Amino acid sequence: MHIMKGMLQRGLILGISALALVVVNTAVADEGTLARGGKLYDKWFKVIKAPKPTDTHRPWPKANTKKKGNATHRCKSCHGWDYMGKDGAYASGSYKTGIPGVRKFDGGDPAGVVAVMKDKTHGYSGKMADADMTAIAMFVTKGQVDMDKFIDRKSKKASGNVSKGKDYFNTLCVNCHGADGKLPKDMPPLGKLSNKNPWEVMHKILNGQPGEGMPGLRALPLQVTADVNAYLQTLPKD
Ligand code: HEC
Numbered sequence: 210m211h212i213m214k215g216m217l218q219r220g221l222i223l224g225i226s227a228l229a230l231v232v233v234n235t236a237v238a239d240e241g242t243l244a245r246g247g248k249l250y251d252k253w254f255k256v257i258k259a260p261k262p263t264d265t266h267r268p269w270p271k272a273n274t275k276k277k278g279n280a281t282h283r284c285k286s287c288h289g290w291d292y293m294g295k296d297g298a299y300a301s302g303s304y305k306t307g308i309p310g311v312r313k314f315d316g317g318d319p320a321g322v323v324a325v326m327k328d329k330t331h332g333y334s335g336k337m338a339d340a341d342m343t344a345i346a347m348f349v350t351k352g353q354v355d356m357d358k359f360i361d362r363k364s365k366k367a368s369g370n371v372s373k374g375k376d377y378f379n380t381l382c383v384n385c386h387g388a389d390g391k392l393p394k395d396m397p398p399l400g401k402l403s404n405k406n407p408w409e410v411m412h413k414i415l416n417g418q419p420g421e422g423m424p425g426l427r428a429l430p431l432q433v434t435a436d437v438n439a440y441l442q443t444l445p446k447d
């Protein structure tokens with residue numbers, strides 16, 4: 210009787226774990242995968258520890274001589290931190306390319322994005338694993354954010370609650386970045402970055418920093434990242 214019961218229980222446990230496996234396999238759009246995809250979108254070669262590309266990426270327009278080399282291989286360089294390409298922050302400045310954003314693929318089919326990454330223009334086949342391309346595609350289709358809801362395009366002001374942002378910052382970020390946002394020493398102060406490029410900062414808060422121990426906060430409500438961004442804009446700029 211006891212043995213029977215044990216076998217039944219084991220059978221049940223096996224059944225449940227098989228079910229859990231199926232669930233895990235289909236739920237690829239978990240926040241961890243999306244954050245990894247976001248970091249790959251930012252700087253894939255840093256995330257996968259591949260050598261830095263040295264050539265200038267084929268689709269980079271000849272007319273833009275301000276950037277060359279590895280920067281031109283990052284998705285963000287052509288499609289933007291706000292995912293809007295020529296229609297967003299990169300409408301002007303050193304990353305002006307005239308290339309469209311990827312907003313159109315929000316809610317779209319990840320396979321379509323993988324196909325674009327493998328096309329002649331992009332040529333990412335063989336440069337990273339298929340699983341990495343899938344993570345980027347999941348990010349583009351299920352993880353990108355309409356930043357205009359959280360950042361005023363003209364004034365660059367983050368629409369968040371500064372005092373809540375302060376609490377989040379002083380619990381989540383302070384150990385690595387210091388109370389005034391001036392650590393680590395080898396990066397610009399967070400106050401400066403956040404006022405200059407709030408879209409980049411929002412992307413990093415959501416997804417983390419490639420190759421560093423920094424967490425991605427995308428499992429929290431999006432408003433949290435806007436609150437943090439709003440607080441960062443009050444920190445010293447130099
Ligand atoms: C050097 C510039 C450059 C880089 C880097 C780049 N792309 Fe693109 N991307 C383009 C160009 C140019 C187009 C438009 C191609 C066309 O018109 O056929 C495009 C189009 C796209 C589109 C289709 C957009 C649309 O509206 O049809 C997607 C999706 C896309 N890229 C994803 C990515 C991803 C993901 C990465 C990073 C792994 C990436 N791209 C890196 C230049 C770039």
Ligand code: HEC
Nearest residue numbers: 381382385393395396397410413414418421422423424437
């Ligand atoms: C475990 C440590 C750690 C935590 C926690 C952490 N970060 Fe970071 N963060 C880093 C490191 C390390 C870097 C890379 C620094 C460098 O490039 O020199 C970084 C980079 C950044 C950057 C990009 C800077 C750049 O120039 O590219 C931003 C923005 C940022 N962090 C914001 C935050 C915010 C906001 C929080 C809290 C929500 C946070 N970080 C939490 C370690 C951390």
